[in-house]
Amino acid sequence: MAATLQHDSMIGPPAPELTIVSRADVASASTQSLEAVHARRARWMTLLALAVTDFVAFGSVLGILDLAAYAVAPAYASTVWSAAALLPVILIAFVFLGLYHHTRMHPADEMRMASQVTVTIGLTAAIAVYVGGGNSIVAMTMVAAALLGAVVVPLCRGFFRVICARAEWWGQPAVVIGEKEEALTVTDTLKRWPEIGLRPVALLTDRPVDTPIWSGPSGTALHVAANHDIPYAIVVEPNLDAEEHDHLVARYSKFFDNVLVVPDVKKGAAALWRTGRSHQGLVGYGVSHYELQVGARFAKRIIDMIGALLLTIVSFPLLLTIAVLIKIDSPGGVFYSQNRMGRQGRCFSVLKFRTMHVDADAILADLLDKDPTLRAEYEQFHKLQEDPRVTRIGRVLRRYSLDELPQLFNVIAGDMSLVGPRAYMPRELPKMKNLARIVLQTPPGITGLWQVSGRNALSFERRVDLDVHYFKNWSPWLDLYLLIRTVPVVLSGEGAS
Structure with missing residues (x-):
């Protein structure tokens, strides 16, 4: 990769036809515009699904409050729907805060932000109504809607992510580029956590790799981007210095709309979904030890x-x-x-x-003494796939x-x-x-x-x-x-x- 960085104009040999693999790993032939069509469709499908999810969530909040009002104070039940005025304000806030963009945000962060926005807008509106001399019952209704929405809205969004992330239309296509082991780790993470919103369609590395998605040498990356209109490139290069890093980003940014650089990946890493952020002008990621509080x-x-x-x-x-x-x-x-x-x-x-059977320990000891293969399996996983106990x-x-x-x-x-x-x-x-x-x-x-x-x-x-x-x-x-x-x-x- 270092040699390639020195010659930005060298793209390499023409890339073979890229086969796009679905989540079910069913290959289908790709045309030049397939990924562009998929990317546009994914954006609109995701936007529509998120909007429907939020409407269902807020509708559920109003429905619950309406039932509660009829059960406790029927005379004030009609005021419940005054809280519906909060919906357009909250949805506009969601748009400006990027909550209708299905990538670059961990689902847990999305749930937290949706809850905070709902509470903030609801309580602010309630205070404004009360201070302005409005109906105090309406103000209390808005407070109740805000507090209940702070739970219902993130729950609905969380279920939406988990369910829809397995859909064929979900996710923006991405190319993973880099060293073999690290690139495979990133690809595995994206497949295991489709909620992230990036769908790996090609893995480009200079070493042979066995993967169900299309793979090829890293030098074909720019051809893949140009021919298939793939918006995301995820570059995994753990051994680059600052200058090489800058050249790399500049080079790929000419062809990919978004370039994400993963500077270091531990083999077998758990997940790659920490929230990147800047602290006091220092680029990096933060770790908030809530558990210590x-x-x-x-x-x-x-x-x-x-x-x-x-x-x-x-x-x-x-x-x-x-x-x-x-x-x-x-x-x-x-x-x-x-x-x-x-x-x-x-x-x-x-x-x-x-x-297990009551004499499980004796069965295990006898089994491991007789079968070295099972002993090795048990030592690695502390479990047996086919356990006779x-x-x-x-x-x-x-x-x-x-x-x-x-x-x-x-x-x-x-x-x-x-x-x-x-x-x-x-x-x-x-x-x-x-x-x-x-x-x-x-x-x-x-x-x-x-x-x-x-x-x-x-x-x-x-x-x-x-x-x-x-x-x-x-x-x-x-x-x-x-x-x-x-x-x-x-x-x-x-x-x-």
């Missing part, structure tokens, strides 16, 4: 308590049904407890539904993470959180190396970044990296987003074993 920890605890209690009440019939099925399926108790490490390394007993009902429970439901009682007791790092066993501490001191600063979670990024298909090292990444980037909105994203992962059984 007393107020944030208190808020997280309150949310955990309310959420766990509600989920326990709602899922009680399911809990009872599972308990009966376990007793029928195999001899032994219904629950299984195991010693795990919590916040600051304090050990506690994590509670699960029993999914697991009961029939246990396989179903594990596939859909139903065995984790009793951990709601651990959340209520304060040992765990709804969202957090994996609950590690004490014997795993040496394998966590020095990263344990980071991971163990927060309570483990029933779900987390590791849960929605591959679950048991991930190696132990990768799980630890994910948990470190979660801690560095934690916010209440990230927790809410991960809870939303957990739903389709669990229902699909993705990464389960």
Whole structure:
């Protein structure tokens, strides 16, 4: 790549015809204008879908308030719809703040901003109405709409991202350019997290690579951009100095509308969706350690308590049904407890539904002694893909993470959180190396970044990296987003074993 940088006018040999691969990896022939058409259609489809989502969200807020007013004070029910005046103001604010642009913003940041804008505009309008001598009931209605909208609007947007990100029309096409391993990591991240809004259609690297999308040498990048009108280039070059970096951006900017440079990618990186920002004139990214703030920890605890209690009440019939099925399926108790490490390394007993036979430890020891291949698999993943210890009902429970439901009682007791790092066993501490001191600063979670990024298909090292990444980037909105994203992962059984 360095040699290419010295000759901006050298584009290289003509690029082969680019095949655009859908999310289902079904190849279809590309015409010169296909990506341009797709990009325009994606923009309009996304804009329309986002607008519909916001209208549904605000309509739901007004509907809930209307029902509440009829139940509590029917005489004032007609004033509820006065809060509809807030809708155009909020939507205009969303437009100016870039909330109708489906890239460059992490979904958790989008949810936070949508909530803050809704509250700010709603409360400001309520104060203006009250101070201006208007109807106090109307002012109170606007306050209620703002507070309820601060929850409903980001929730709707979060579900929108998770659901629509799998649609064929979602995402702007992007070319990933750079060193093989790093470029593959970025491509994998974009595919795993389509909510980011960039759809990789080509991977350009000077080393042979096995990938379902079109690949070729980096020298063909400009031909690909010119012939297929692809708006985004993601350049992964970890070994460039400042001058080379500037030349690189200038060179690709002539052909791509947007050039995103990833300066460094750790192999197997958890995700590449930190929010880039400038601090005091210094270019970089910020890490906000909310988890270290007393107020944030208190808020997280309150949310955990309310959420766990509600989920326990709602899922009680399911809990009872599972308990009966376990007793029928195999001899032994219904629950299984195991010693795990919590916040600051304090050990506690994590509670699960029993999914293995009662003599599971003896079965495992005998199995690993007889089969070196299975021993290697267990040492890498701390799991077995085809585990003979697991009961029939246990396989179903594990596939859909139903065995984790009793951990709601651990959340209520304060040992765990709804969202957090994996609950590690004490014997795993040496394998966590020095990263344990980071991971163990927060309570483990029933779900987390590791849960929605591959679950048991991930190696132990990768799980630890994910948990470190979660801690560095934690916010209440990230927790809410991960809870939303957990739903389709669990229902699909993705990464389960």
